[in-house]
Amino acid sequence: MKMNDNIAISQSGYVFNPQTGESFSLNPTAIEVIKLLQEGKSRDEIAVEMTSRYDISISSFLCDLDDFLHLLQQYDMMANE
């Protein structure tokens, strides 16, 4: 699970995909998840890290995380593995 190397993300959460020209705004939680993805963390490692930071169960978080990862794939932001 890896993001495309060429995706540009600013500190404020503005994401630009230079291949498609699409841009998005991330909320603060999504920025944290993206940073963990960029560090090479797996889906389960991200879930452990985020549930240690916030009051949410692993199962609820994984449900939201899977939705988010699906969106990233849909917008061509994940590398093909």
Next chain:
Amino acid sequence: MSKPFYTIAVTGLNAVDNPGPGVPVIRSLKEARSFDCRIVGFCYEMLEPGAYMKDLVDVCYQVPYPSAGTELLLARLKQIQEKEHIDVVIPNFDAELFSYVKLRSELLNMGIHLFLPSYEQFEARQKYNLADFCSSCGMNVPRSYNCISPEAFFKEGWKFPVVLKGKYYEAYIVSDKEQFLSVFSRIVATWGGPAIVQEFIEGSEFNLIGCCDVEGQLLAAVPMRKQYITEKGKAWAGVTIKDGHIMDLAQKFVAGGKWCGAFELELIKAKDGRLYLLEVNPRIPAWVYLSTAAGVNIPEMLVNCSMGNPVAPLLDYEVGKMFIRYSWDMVVDQSEFAEFSVTGEKHNR
């Protein structure tokens, strides 16, 4: 070493909701590093705003419409050349290109250089020939039909919506037979037949500006995603992107067409990821200044190619550079308009 100095004539100084490329071409020429220049504007109408931009245009002349024929254009250019000693003309309208291609050798004898595709190249990418051209180059193009008679088209069994295009300009998405008949009669009355029917493909729109040398080598190619699109389908904001598939398609176009000069490819990426070529414009597009700002000055390249100067390929550019178009109300004294109207000339300096 001192830079050469060129007098460059530019057309397309209009700026309606489908603006001409003239003003951004001139902005790019003024930023050229390899030469200095003086700009002569060629206008069809007195109210083309570029004629009143004194910091960009030195002098403007009214020229006859393309429909008046090449003889009248040649006579007018001879008059202008006696005063201005023009080195290069950059024509920026599709409808006038045929005249300039036809007059190429006469103009060269007068000292005026052009850098344009041949008549055959110009014809091959016409909307009504595009499907054949693309299939010969291995490029995807939406299914197309050259329509002379709507009744004959309806018998072909196409599903709506379709895109209905004029021979030179205008394109509309039409969703039923009634709308088809209305749009068909309007665009054929304006541009002549045939009208071109294209399969409607839903997806993201991209444009690419490019330039080739006389041997058909790609000198520059800058793709852009349209971010804001007007009712006429024109980009009002856009951003440079880097997409290997689009660059491959540009190389296929160049290899297949042995193009010479500037061009614009209009592309759409369907939801399944397939890239389709919708149109080839044989000239610089109105968003050319984005390319200049991203580090690739195509008007400068074009002038150097016209003058026979060596031009190295420049295929790197800044990705993520954006343009946002706006309109600006210039206020001028009516005497300027009067001078231009009466004499057909407007001297800004």
